[in-house]
Amino acid sequence: MSLSSRAGSFSSDFSSAPANATTYGNAQVDTTSPALKLTTAAAGFNQSGSFVINDLDPGQRVNGFTATFYLRMGGGTTPPGDGICFVFGTDVPNAAFDEDGSGGAGTISGLVVTFDAYDNSLGDNTEGPEFRIKIQGNLAASRKISNQFQTGAGYVPVTISYSTSGTLTLVYNNAVMFTNVVTLGPFATGARFGFGSRCGGGANQDQFIQNLNITTTTVSRFYVKGSAQPFPSIGIASNATFQVQLNDSGASVDPTTVTMSFKGAAVTPAASKNGAVTTIGYTPPALLAGNSTNRMIISFGYSNDASIDSLLYDFTVAATPLWSLAPNSRVYLPPDTDLSGGTTPLYRSLALSPHTNHLYIVSRTNNASGFGISVNVLDSTSGADLYRMSTNGIQSGGTITLTCVTVAEDGAIYACNVTTTNGVIIYKWANDSSTTDPQIVYNAANPGSPSNSRWGDALWSRGAGPATQLLLDSFFHTNILVLSATDAYATNFTAAPYTNAYTGGTSGLAIGRSIQFGPTNTWFVKKRTSSGTAPPVPAKPLQFVGYTTGPNTTTSLLSDSDYYGQVGGLTVDLSRNLAAGILFVTNTTIPDRLQVYDISNLASPLQIAQYNFPVNHLKNNNMIGQVIFGQTMIYAVDGNNGVIAVPVSPPPPTVLNIARSGSSAVLSWNNLNPAFFPQSSPTARPFSWTVLNQPISVSGNTNIVTDALTGTNKFYRLLK
CATH class of the missing domain: 2.60.120.200 (Jelly Rolls)
Structure with missing residues (x-):
């Protein structure tokens, strides 16, 4: 061919x-x-x-x-x-x-x-x-x-x-x-x-x-007239229809010979001819999944030529959240009490339990300290509202009575208040039953930091039971605390103070930031320039810090400023080489965005996906939000701009398997990443690759192609 x-x-x-x-x-x-x-x-x-x-x-x-x-x-x-x-x-x-x-x-x-x-x-x-x-x-x-x-x-x-x-x-x-x-x-x-x-x-x-x-x-025999539709082919609508036009050039396309494969399955396209132009169209019977790549292969012959030719297209549906909650869609997602300035978002943090599959959102229904506090439990798969946890015993006081929430590896839930007087109260729920009351596990002036330090805007946990540790930092200062449980039930904690000279400096920072434990004795911290700077915003780095005890010292292991300056609330998942952060915009005609990165090289992030929050930007003047990774989803809350859940799992590595069956080679590979297609070459050094146009059969998550073996050698590869 x-x-x-x-x-x-x-x-x-x-x-x-x-x-x-x-x-x-x-x-x-x-x-x-x-x-x-x-x-x-x-x-x-x-x-x-x-x-x-x-x-x-x-x-x-x-x-x-x-x-x-x-x-x-x-x-x-x-x-x-x-x-x-x-x-x-x-x-x-x-x-x-x-x-x-x-x-x-x-x-x-x-x-x-x-x-x-x-x-x-x-x-x-x-x-x-x-x-x-x-x-x-x-x-x-x-x-x-x-x-x-x-x-x-x-x-x-x-x-x-x-x-x-x-x-x-x-x-x-x-x-x-x-x-x-x-x-x-x-x-x-x-x-x-x-x-x-x-x-x-x-x-x-x-x-x-x-x-x-x-x-x-x-050009020989035919050519594609104009662009295949839809154009652009990336970010198409889920209800898209598809069309390509072929113009005769030395041969006459026969519309009765047109066949099509869509997403690996044979389908019946519409094909008609007007003069020298053959129009081929297809309308899928159902909406296409968000974020999906849909491969279309068209084959056709000629009325005056024995050749068979093929075309191959990949159409990618726009990235959309798996579920989302718009501001004001629920009582615990209320509007900012400072609508003109957006300085006091009433929901700021979320956490996920690996044991119950529950998502937790802390909210206030009024800016007054201690009024309308709720810890809301959602189904993390669907976003469905389930119930409220007990807040009996939550003490009023501080700048914000309850704000950040985190879940330890044993399922215990921790949350804290915000103060500007160098103290913080941390509460623990042993489980998320609606009848389980919180208990105070830490209430002290934080050692080693100035009396006007603000604490409680960022909180992270790891470990379980007596091995539980909590991590929090001070706004506008260089102080960080590692809190460790002191008893078998993790009902009391002691603080180890550290000074962390954030590479991005301490001036001109927004309250919104992220901090999390890394492997062993390390943490990540990412801050963002305050709203006083109009875009383009100077980038503040993701800093990877190692710490030691006795004496308490820190060492900067990495400081990477290769994220857009407008990105904050960044969280990393080293087990999957992913990071995700919120790009806070200022234009009220477009939404804030969640950006997902491949961090296989931690010093060289590569953006791989982007998702819009459910409404056009509502002011969030302090850039407050949080991102967490679940087993199958990434969850993000953006103060005043809602909550979204998006896919987390990158497709597993695609490996080409080859087995001989008589005089044929049977090729197989997983189709979780549909962009791959097989090629063959009769020689090596140099290779002479051509696309295999044999039909692809699908068995579950596996694509299968059978290719007749000719000659003495044949080499195969997958290409994207």
Whole structure:
């Protein structure tokens, strides 16, 4: 089977200047230390450089390409800037252009893949660092990152591939950033490849390319007309319908031969033909699950050609919470008594019991200390309201009578008040029965801290019974307490004081923050700049701290500022290499957001998901909120903005299993991550990979493909 004709190619290691390409602006080919140098840190600021390759396929329309190169984005300022772009289009200028494909000659209207290293965001629009894909000026996809562009003095491999389906896949440093993103059918004749770059007035870096290789294929038999729908293919509606149009080009598509697989199952699409255009459509019989990736494979033949061709698409439904509670939707989610300033959220904290599957939310129904205190019990799976715990014995007093709540490993529930006089009261419920009264387990002036210290805005627990420990810190000071149970029933605690010089400083901080135990004698703390600073907000780091006893000392193990400055309430789950935090916005026409990160490298977080809170932003002037991880969900409360529960579990690693059955190979892999598809190659070194288009059968969570073995060797892989 041949989808298209092999055509042009470009290859250069830049040991000599390529004859069929031109540099513009600050770009140069360095043949001494072979590289295409788009900008250099040594050249200072306000640079723009581009590299444009002559048309590789004169008179022909490119229907697919693969571009590989090695990229260096390092050195220069902190933060570095500004980025590069890879472009393909008919209006690529003979002039310098920037990382967005813009310059003195206008903006490129074709394909622009941007590697944006600098956050140029204004207000609440966090633009970079990120990857962006634009087609005809329309955003097809974006992917937030943190410091992954910072390669130092080294280089990382990059692969950009554009398929006959009109989709694009981007692999950066061996990590798949995008797979099968819908862009556009083939470009008109005369399209050219190129790179653009920029360093602005206050940031710069080396932006170098090595070992550039591009191969193309040209139109044969058919091409995709326009973009497959819906476009963009990421963040689609759960009730989306799907359509793709095929234009004859050298052969005549037969609509009666069209077959479709959707989510691994055979379905019946609608197919019709009008002149040279075949329209294929499909409407799923039910709503698509939020956050799901839905693979669509279309196969078809021709009335005047024996070939069978296929198209492959991945459509991702918008990320939506599994359940949410809007402000005012329940009596214990009341409005702030300071509606204009948003300074006194009446619900601030939540906790989860691993034993009962219950979620706990502490609330006040009035700002007056001691009035309307409730500890509310919810079903964590559904968010259903269950009952209230006893608050008999909760003492009035302090700035807030009861605020933070946490659950120890034995299911005991702890909560505390807030004071500004260097004291705190901590209560314990032995269980969450509505008849179990709380008892005071700690009520003392906290040792080692100033008399005006504020305590109780953050609380964490670990251990069980006599091994229970509690962790809390002081606002605006450097004091942290580790409280340890002193008896077998954990009814009394003693405090060990520590001084923690938070790397982000102690001035200009919001009350809202997060603190939690890490492994053994460690903790995490994350603070946020106060609301007095308008976005973009200076980032405050996630700090990982080790502590020792006798004497009580601390050591900073990591301080990472690679989260957006607007993110607070961050919690980490090292067992799953995940972190999640609340991005507090200021614009009242958009909602606050929960952002989820892959922290496989703790010093290099990578955003993998984002979820909106249930209403547009309501003022939460002190950035108060909390995030906790459950077994299958992440829960977040955002003061004045409600509660959400979102999926927690990343798909397990996808492994390709191969077994022989007679003269066939049986391939199988889990389908919990549906973006993978199989390829085969008859040779190794070099490989010659082609997509396996045999039907995929589904058995539970397993995809199965049977492939006939031919020749002496056959190699297989899964690709996203």
